[in-house]
Amino acid sequence: MKTIRWGIIGCGKVAEKKSGPGFQKAEHSELVAVMRRDADLARDYAERHGVPKWYTSAEELIQDDEVDAVYIATPPSSHKEYTLLAAQAGKPVYVEKPMALNTEECQEMINACRENDVPLFVAFYRRAMPALLKVKELLDNDTIGNVRFVRTVHHKKASEQEKKGDLPWRVKPEISGGGHFFDLASHTLDFLDYLFGPIEQAKGFAHNQGGLYEAEDMVSGTYVFQSGVHGTGQWCFQSYKNEDLNEIVGDQGSLIYSTLQERPIILKNEEGEREIEIVYPEHVQQPLIQTIVNQLNGKGQSPSTGNTALRTSKVMDQLVANYYQEREV
Template sequence: MTLGWAVISTGRHAENKIAPAIHAAPHAELVAVCSRDQQRADAFAERHGALAAYDSIESVLQDSRVDAVFIVSPNALHASQTIQAARAGKHVLTEKPMATSVEDAIAMIQVCRQHGVMLGVGFHLRTHPAHLEILRVLQQQALGTIALLNGQWGFGARGQVMPPPRPPLQQWWEEPELIGGASTMMGTGVHVVDLYRFLLGQEIVELTALADGQTPNQPLEQLLTMSLRFEDGPLATICCGRRLPDSLNDLVIYGSDGRVASRGTLWEAREGSLEIVSETVNTTADYPHAFLANYIDELEDFYYAVTEKREPAATGLDGLRAVEVTLAMITAAREKHTVKIERHTP
C-alpha cells in the first residue's frame, strides 16, 4: 500500500526536496501537483512524474487518488488550504510554520480532528538519527540535569552584507503578511525551537530576542538571536540568519554530568557528526551526506501514522507551540523586553 500525495505549490522546496522525496519514499506516490499557473503545474508534473496537474486546490481535492496533501505554499495560505483539505477527507502534512496566527493554528487542529484526518507539520530535524540518539540519551538522563542548549542554523554568501532580493516567485518571503511577520525565524529558527521541545519534552515559558529587523524601516529580520527559558529550568540560545556565510550549524547541550554536541546537523540534508561525553556514555558517530533522507523519513513516518492511526512525528499541537513562540519572538524583538509564552488548548 502507498499513500497518494498531492503537492500544493510548485516552488523551490517542492521542486528540490518534497517531490523527489515522495518518489524515493517506499510508501508514497506522487499523484498530483497544484500551482496557480497551469503551465507551471504541467511542467512540474512532467519533471517529477506526477499523474495529474491542477491549477486550483479545489480540483486537487476532487481527485479520488489523492489520500494526503503536502502543503508547501506561502505561509499565510497554510491554514485555509489545510481546512479545505480536511473537509474533503484528505490527510495533511504542512510545511512549517503551520500558520501565521494562533487562531489559524487552532482552527487547523480542530477541523482536522472533526473530520478524522491526520495533521502533521514538516519539522524534519526530528528524523535525523543524531537527534534521535540525543533524545535517547536525554531520556536515560545520561547528561544529568540539563542546564543549557545552544543552537545555530545560518547561511549566507561571502561578500554579502545583506542577502539580495529574492526572485519573483519567491518574493512572498519578503512580504510580512504572507510570510507571517518574521523572516529567518520562519525559515530556520522555528526548526530549532521545535527540536529543543522535542529533545527536552518541555515547553518554553519565556524568551527575549534581538534582531536586525522587526522595525518600521526593516520589518523582517535577516539575523536573529534569542534567549529562552524552559519550564523545568534549562536555558537556551538560538541564532539564525541569512547573513552567516560559513555558519557552524551545530547543537550543543550541557548537563550536570556531561555534554552532547551534534555538528552540522541543523540543516536540510542529513549529515554531520555526534559526540557524547558523560559519566556513563561516551561515543561518536558520523552521518554521510544524504540530501533527501530526513524528508523521506518524514513521509514514511506520516504513512505509518495514517495506517497505524497514531500521531505523526510532529503534530498539529507541536506546530501550534512553534507559532506561539514565533509570535512571542516578534513582540520581544519589536518591544525590546522579555515575553512570557501564552499556551493555548486547541
C-alpha cells in the same frame, strides 16, 4: 496496508528533492497529482517526476477522488486556506513549516481538522531524521547525564539578492510570518521541544540591524522547558558567515550538533571529545513521510502534528513580540 495516494499543492523548490520524491519512495505511498498555478511548471514537474496528474487549481486537486491525502508546500500565507479546504473535503493534511503566519492561524487549522475528523501533520521532519535522532538516543542513554541547559547560536550572511533589494518571500512577513528566523529557527525550536518537552516560558528581543528589509534580522531569547531544562538562543541574519550550532550541556558531558548542516555530533566529557558521524537521507522528509503513511494505515503515531507545531509557533511569536508590537504602534 493500503497505499496512500498523495496530492501536492505547490510543487516548487522544496518539493523538488526534499519532499516530493519521498512520497514516491516511502512504503505504501504514491504521488498521484501535483498543483501549481503556472500550468507549464506544473506539467513540467509532473512529467519529470512521473506523476500522472497535474492541476493549476488547489481546489480541483483536493476534490480529486483519487487523492487520499494532501501535502501543502506553498509559503505560509496560504497554509490556512488550503488546510481548511482539505479538512472540509475530509482529507488528511501534511503542511510545510512554519505551520502558518502566526499562532492564531495554527489554532484555526487545528480546529478545522478536528471538526472534520482528519489528522494534521507538519513538516518538522527533523523529528524523524536518523541523523538527529542520534542526539535523542544519546540523551535517552544518559550519555551526558542530567541535562542542565541548551544554547543555540545561528548566524547567516545576507544574500546578494537581499543586498540588491530583490527580496525573497521568506523575509516578507505578510507571506512568511516574519524573517529568516521563522523559516530556520523553527526547525531548531521544534526539535528542542521534541528532546525536552514543551517550552513553558519564553522571553525574547527582536530587532532589524541590517536595514535590508522590514522583517526582524536579529533575535535573542531565553526559555525554560517543562522538563526544567533552560535554553538560550541567538539568531543573526546579517553576519559575516553561516553557522548553526547547538550545545546541550549535562552534568557529565555535552553534545554539540547542527540543526541544519550535515556535520558530525561532538560528544565532550572529562575524558575528552569524539565525533559521531551522521548521514542525511537523500530526501530529508522521507522518514517523516513514512511515519505519516504508517499512522494513516493505523500503525504508530507520527511525531510532528498540528499540536506540536502550534507550540513552536507560540514560542516564536513570543520571542519576536516586542518587534512587531512596536511596529503596530
